[in-house]
Amino acid sequence: MSVVACHAEGEACDVVVGGIPHVRGQTMLHKQIEFMSHHEWRRDQLLNEPRGRCGLNAVFLLPPCSLGAKCGLLFAKNDEYVPVSVSSMIAAAHVIVNGPDAEIDRLKIPTTRFTFDTIAGAVDVDVNLKRESSNGFNIPKCQAVTVHGIPSFVFGLDYELDLYGLGQISIDVAYGGVICAFVDADSVGVSIHDGNGQKMIEIGERIKNALRELHDFVHPVQADLHGVSTVVFTDRVDRDNSGSNTRKKTNMAAVISPGRLDRSPSGTAVFARLAVLYARGDISKETLSCQSIIGTRLYGRIRGKTMVDKYEAILPSVTGRAWIHSLKQVGMNPGDPFPEGFRGADQWGPDEYKRGRTVTYDPHNLELPSGW
Numbered sequence: 224m225s226v227v228a229c230h231a232e233g234e235a236c237d238v239v240v241g242g243i244p245h246v247r248g249q250t251m252l253h254k255q256i257e258f259m260s261h262h263e264w265r266r267d268q269l270l271n272e273p274r275g276r277c278g279l280n281a282v283f284l285l286p287p288c289s290l291g292a293k294c295g296l297l298f299a300k301n302d303e304y305v306p307v308s309v310s311s312m313i314a315a316a317h318v319i320v321n322g323p324d325a326e327i328d329r330l331k332i333p334t335t336r337f338t339f340d341t342i343a344g345a346v347d348v349d350v351n352l353k354r355e356s357s358n359g360f361n362i363p364k365c366q367a368v369t370v371h372g373i374p375s376f377v378f379g380l381d382y383e384l385d386l387y388g389l390g391q392i393s394i395d396v397a398y399g400g401v402i403c404a405f406v407d408a409d410s411v412g413v414s415i416h417d418g419n420g421q422k423m424i425e426i427g428e429r430i431k432n433a434l435r436e437l438h439d440f441v442h443p444v445q446a447d448l449h450g451v452s453t454v455v456f457t458d459r460v461d462r463d464n465s466g467s468n469t470r471k472k473t474n475m476a477a478v479i480s481p482g483r484l485d486r487s488p489s490g491t492a493v494f495a496r497l498a499v500l501y502a503r504g505d506i507s508k509e510t511l512s513c514q515s516i517i518g519t520r521l522y523g524r525i526r527g528k529t530m531v532d533k534y535e536a537i538l539p540s541v542t543g544r545a546w547i548h549s550l551k552q553v554g555m556n557p558g559d560p561f562p563e564g565f566r567g568a569d570q571w572g573p574d575e576y577k578r579g580r581t582v583t584y585d586p587h588n589l590e591l592p593s594g595w
Contacts, residue, residue: 224265224553227318231310231545232519233486236280237269238311238318242553243283250288251295251342255304258283258297264563266299269553271564277301277481277571282311287340293319295340301571302480306343306448307400309490309521309541313368315339316348317545321365330363343400343445347371369542370490374529375399375498376536378440384433394430399494399539401452402440404430408456408476415456415474417516420484427454427478443532453485454478455492460505463512472512481571487543488513493523494539501525501537519543 225241243262248254258266268274269281280300287295296315298308319337320330335350348370352363378396385391389412395405411426413419434440434451442448456476463472475496477489485492493513500506511523520543527538555562 224269226269226551226553227322227547228549228551229314229317229545229547231313231317231487232521232543233515233517234280234310234489235278235486236282236311236314236545237275238315238322239269239281239283240318240322240324243285246285248288251285251297251340254285254288254295255297255342259304267563268555270299270301271561271566272570273561274553274564275301277566278483278486280308280311282308282315284315289338289340289345291338292340292345293337298341300480303452305401305452305491306445307341307346307373307491309370309372309400309494310485310487310543310545312339312346312348312370313490313543314545316350316368316370317365318547320350320352320363322547323550327363332363335363343373346373365545367542367544369540371526372490372494372539372541373400374531374536375494375539376531376534377498377502378402378534380499380502382434382438384430384437386429386433389426389429392430394434395499396434396438396440396451397495397498398440398442399496399498400491401495402442402448402450403453403455403477403492403495404434404451405455405457405496405499406430408458411456413456415458415476415516420476420516423456423476424478424482424484427456428482430454431478443534452480453489453492455489455496457496460500460511469508470510470512471506472514474514476516484516486515486517487519488515488521490521490541490543493521493541497523497525497539498537502535 227238246254247257283297285295298305332352339346351366353366354361355364380395382394408415431454458474460471460473463470475488477485477492479485513521522542525537529536
């Protein structure tokens with residue numbers, strides 16, 4: 224596999240640009256089913272140790288199914304596939320415009336727009352470009368990527384959850400590409416910084432497991448998308464005095480599979496957080512600056528409103544940056560005793576967990592079209 228390795232605001236992502244055989248399917252969902260049936264070992268080979276690690280994501284660039292789309296994207300996490308990954312889309316967009324196969328002559332300055340085909344639908348992306356001189360050539364350099372997200376909505380506010388040792392805590396649950404549960408960090412006795420990472424992971428996993436036992440949150444249109452995937456610790460939203468009066472700021476820490484902190488603020492969590500803040504009347508047209516545990520930021524805003532079945536939803540957009548740091552060819556030595564890699568308990572958790580799959584989005588039980 225040909226891979227361009229990036230990070231998007233700190234979150235690592237391998238963008239697989241070549242080496243994947245033709246994946247059949249009339250939709251991206253069908254392609255994911257085909258990929259999981261015949262090529263999942265490639266995901267494991269890439270993300271498991273020793274070639275990968277538990278903090279690595281992958282996005283596979285495939286031919287699109289939708290007319291007019293630039294390419295189709297399959298988002299692979301270590302323990303799950305997700306319909307949308309904002310950090311992976313930011314990384315993929317950066318690779319398309321500044322990677323080794325970039326079609327520089329087709330880029331428009333200052334903004335190039337294209338569409339990604341995803342399981343969640345078509346997603347428009349704006350790439351902000353600035354012309355820079357390098358070795359006598361004027362090259363359009365990517366400055367930032369804006370992902371115009373899918374409709375995001377709130378399942379419910381102020382769910383009461385009673386956890387041993389923590390007492391009764393209040394949880395907001397919203398969808399922003401994955402289903403997120405939000406908890407105020409102060410309410411569980413932690414502050415959002417890297418030094419509290421292990422404590423947030425422990426509490427976040429307990430909250431996620433408890434919510435899955437008590438509530439089966441199901442997307443009203445995509446029934447296979449169910450269950451809380453991400454627990455996000457939040458603090459208050461303040462006015463951002465460093466910019467204009469139309470900007471607010473907050474800190475976020477997202478606990479994701481297989482039990483780790485997202486290095487970025489998590490773009491899907493920003494989508495969902497905007498939906499929660501809008502439902503509470505805490506934000507409307509302002510830009511929300513979201514800071515991660517390592518100080519990186521994503522900027523979110525609401526560009527419109529819509530409905531998803533019975534839910535009032537927002538149309539969010541998130542802006543962030545990515546950096547390419549290496550190019551690699553990933554293959555398999557015939558004598559390698561770990562062709563699909565391995566997972567050590569020190570990083571991946573106990574054996575019964577690290578061998579299992581997190582069933583947040585599992586289309587294995589879906590039927591392929593007749594005559595497939």
